[in-house]
Amino acid sequence: MSEVKTSIETDLVSLKHPDERGYYGEFGGAYIPEMLFANVEQLRLIYQEVIDDPAFQAEYKSLLRDFVGRPSPLYLAKRLSEIYCTNIWLKREDLNHTGAHKINNTVGQILIAKRLGKKRIIAETGAGQHGVATATVCALMGLECFVYMGAVDIERQAPNVARMNMLGATVIPAESGSKTLKDATNEAIRDWINNAETTHYIIGSAIGPHPYPDMVTQLQAIVSEEIAYQLTAQTGKEYPDYVVACVGGGSNAAGAFYHFLDDKRVKLILAEAAGKGIDSGHSAATSILGSKGIIHGCMTLLMQDPDGQIIEPYSLSAGLDYPGIGPLHAHLITTGRAKVYAATDDEAMQAVFELSKVEGIIPALETAHALAILSRIGAGKDDHVVVSLSGRGDKDLNTYMNYENIKDQVH
Amino acid sequence: MNKVRAKINEKQQRVLNVYFTAGHPTLDSIPSIAEGLQEAGADLIELGMPYSDPLADGLTIQKSSEVALKNGMNLKHLFDQVKQATASIEIPIILMGYYNQLIQFGMDRFLDMATTAGVSGLIIPDLPMFEYEAKFQKSFEDRNLGMSFLISPMTSDERILQAGRLSSGFLYMVSQSSITGKTQDISQEQHAYFDKVNNMGIESPRLIGFGIHNNETFETACKYSNGAIVGSSFIRALEKDASKAGIKTFVSSILNG
Numbered sequence: 001m002s003e004v005k006t007s008i009e010t011d012l013v014s015l016k017h018p019d020e021r022g023y024y025g026e027f028g029g030a031y032i033p034e035m036l037f038a039n040v041e042q043l044r045l046i047y048q049e050v051i052d053d054p055a056f057q058a059e060y061k062s063l064l065r066d067f068v069g070r071p072s073p074l075y076l077a078k079r080l081s082e083i084y085c086t087n088i089w090l091k092r093e094d095l096n097h098t099g100a101h102k103i104n105n106t107v108g109q110i111l112i113a114k115r116l117g118k119k120r121i122i123a124e125t126g127a128g129q130h131g132v133a134t135a136t137v138c139a140l141m142g143l144e145c146f147v148y149m150g151a152v153d154i155e156r157q158a159p160n161v162a163r164m165n166m167l168g169a170t171v172i173p174a175e176s177g178s179k180t181l182k183d184a185t186n187e188a189i190r191d192w193i194n195n196a197e198t199t200h201y202i203i204g205s206a207i208g209p210h211p212y213p214d215m216v217t218q219l220q221a222i223v224s225e226e227i228a229y230q231l232t233a234q235t236g237k238e239y240p241d242y243v244v245a246c247v248g249g250g251s252n253a254a255g256a257f258y259h260f261l262d263d264k265r266v267k268l269i270l271a272e273a274a275g276k277g278i279d280s281g282h283s284a285a286t287s288i289l290g291s292k293g294i295i296h297g298c299m300t301l302l303m304q305d306p307d308g309q310i311i312e313p314y315s316l317s318a319g320l321d322y323p324g325i326g327p328l329h330a331h332l333i334t335t336g337r338a339k340v341y342a343a344t345d346d347e348a349m350q351a352v353f354e355l356s357k358v359e360g361i362i363p364a365l366e367t368a369h370a371l372a373i374l375s376r377i378g379a380g381k382d383d384h385v386v387v388s389l390s391g392r393g394d395k396d397l398n399t400y401m402n403y404e405n406i407k408d409q410v411h
Numbered sequence: 412m413n414k415v416r417a418k419i420n421e422k423q424q425r426v427l428n429v430y431f432t433a434g435h436p437t438l439d440s441i442p443s444i445a446e447g448l449q450e451a452g453a454d455l456i457e458l459g460m461p462y463s464d465p466l467a468d469g470l471t472i473q474k475s476s477e478v479a480l481k482n483g484m485n486l487k488h489l490f491d492q493v494k495q496a497t498a499s500i501e502i503p504i505i506l507m508g509y510y511n512q513l514i515q516f517g518m519d520r521f522l523d524m525a526t527t528a529g530v531s532g533l534i535i536p537d538l539p540m541f542e543y544e545a546k547f548q549k550s551f552e553d554r555n556l557g558m559s560f561l562i563s564p565m566t567s568d569e570r571i572l573q574a575g576r577l578s579s580g581f582l583y584m585v586s587q588s589s590i591t592g593k594t595q596d597i598s599q600e601q602h603a604y605f606d607k608v609n610n611m612g613i614e615s616p617r618l619i620g621f622g623i624h625n626n627e628t629f630e631t632a633c634k635y636s637n638g639a640i641v642g643s644s645f646i647r648a649l650e651k652d653a654s655k656a657g658i659k660t661f662v663s664s665i666l667n668g
């Protein structure tokens with residue numbers, strides 16, 4: 001045991017926090033037009049003040065317990081474990097109120113918005129899960145809510161659009177570019193510039209200018225805090241051998257990894273969306289196809305051409321259809337701390353049907369990318385593999401039903 | 412002294428800086444629009460480098476950028492066109508673009524090609540001031556390129572002074588906290604903000620931009636600064652008529668009403 005301890009403690013720089021200016025190694029920072037500077041700076045100061053404030057933490061934790069339903073279970077998926085000859089634990093974020101991990105972040109940010117004195121909330125959304133989670137906390141707090149969503153995503157995630165409307169939010173279609181998550185984020189940032197004084201922008205992933213990547217990571221860190229004690233309680237082991245998560249911008253991965261970031265015994269695995277295949281020209285495998293540059297206010301890895309024009313990504317899953325990745329993740333990947341695998345649309349679909357039939361759990365299409373790579377990560381029969389089951393599949397039923405039909409026609 | 416600052420110092424008042432997007436309305440329209448602007452009486456040209464994700468820009472400039480990129484505009488072609496333009500005009504050309512474009516092209520390579528093409532200044536709204544100061548200020552000075560930083564009504568006094576100190580071209584006073592393309596009148600609050608900045612003892616000349624779209628807003632801006640920047644409304648005019656006569660009519664409508 002003591003031998004192992006020394007090996008974890010050799011790295012002096014913790015991966016858990018960026019530096020003063022928001023850099024994880026060479027990634028992060030704040031590359032924003034001046035019109036946003038005052039807002040981002042005000043947010044940075046308030047965030048620093050509240051994140052360790054016991055009163056804030058108490059309010060945040062009590063909402064997570066009573067409103068969200070935390071802790072979420074850590075569930076040993078026995079039949080899936082048999083198939084992959086290892087021990088697979090599902091961290092059930094799909095059982096949270098609103099059906100995904102996204103609510104952990106919005107509960108925290110709405111409390112911060114209140115401290116900022118902002119009355120108007122905006123958000124971007126891809127799959128609609130973050131939009132629903134934002135609309136939900138706005139209803140809870142009685143704040144006005146506007147959600148930007150790509151026109152393509154409004155089509156493919158219709159149930160979530162209906163939910164946002166019921167919750168009193170206004171969904172605004174983003175019609176530029178590929179009409180998906182990147183474009184919704186652009187529109188939200190423009191709205192924020194136009195309404196800087198009244199509005200707080202609740203970003204839904206570990207992206208954006210400092211302090212967003214750090215703030216979203218901290219507000220999702222509850223996931224790995226629970227994993228650590230739940231695994232110990234059930235197995236006696238203090239740490240998992242693997243933590244696996246899908247990555248769009250990176251919030252569920254950041255949350256599932258956080259407490260293990262500095263513990264080298266834990267292998268951190270990211271699943272990206274390969275779309276129709278990495279080299280198909282229709283992909284969102286950012287870390288493989290991307291290079292260093294700026295997207296949405298931070299230095300990170302993104303898909304771009306030699307002139308720095310951002311390339312439109314593709315994934316069947318709206319939540320992973322994003323050409324960038326969080327700066328923390330860019331740092332984890334380029335330093336080798338995390339390993340990335342890519343799953344295609346088809347592989348993710350197969351994983352959806354497998355988990356549904358084998359475990360009785362219908363996962364979100366985003367989440368299915370993490371399940372789709374389980375055979376490749378090299379886990380042995382004594383290993384404990386924690387998979388971030390980031391969301392449930394209700395919102396994707398249309399996609400799933402259509403896919404079944406297509407399959408039937410082929411056979 | 413860089414050409415941008417020299418031009419503003421020479422004219423002092425009613426400086427008119429006109430923005431358009433490179434590659435819009437057509438791929439090769441930079442030289443003729445630039446000539447048209449000079450002939451019509453503009454003092455500076457701000458040339459937008461079309462970007463896929465222009466965060467600070469409203470619909471008009473977004474659309475013009477999309478058209479320009481579809482037309483095939485890229486930085487190499489842009490520099491070729493600027494070289495042609497600067498061979499026949501004397502008013503300074505300032506490039507406006509997003510930091511990622513410069514990073515991917517390579518900062519030194521970008522600055523070298525810009526200088527060779529006859530570019531006189533740069534505006535990069537998402538380049539942090541500290542990063543410019545630490546990494547690039549000397550390269551700009553060595554090449555005689557004028558840099559302009561933006562301030563908005565929400566910018567703190569400390570940052571206004573810093574932006575003033577680092578702006579070797581002019582200090583860009585964004586009239587209101589917004590993206591480009593708004594066309595509302597200039598309010599009392601904005602007047603107070605302009606007055607405040609003017610009384611801070613900033614050496615750099617100041618131009619007001621965002622929302623300047625007719626003679627009235629131009630005149631108001633000139634009361635509070637050395638001149639103004641007109642963008643979206645010129646792009647809309649170009650979409651209707653990009654001929655030299657059309658440009659003359661537009662510029663005259665701004666200068667004379």
Ligand SMILES: Cc1ncc(COP(=O)(O)O)c(C=O)c1O
Pocket residue numbers: 100101126127128129130204205206246247248249250251252253318319320364366367390391392
């Ligand atoms: C269920 C689910 N998982 C994952 C994601 C991807 O986002 P992130 O990488 O921030 O976790 C989304 C995004 O919409 C989602 O809805």
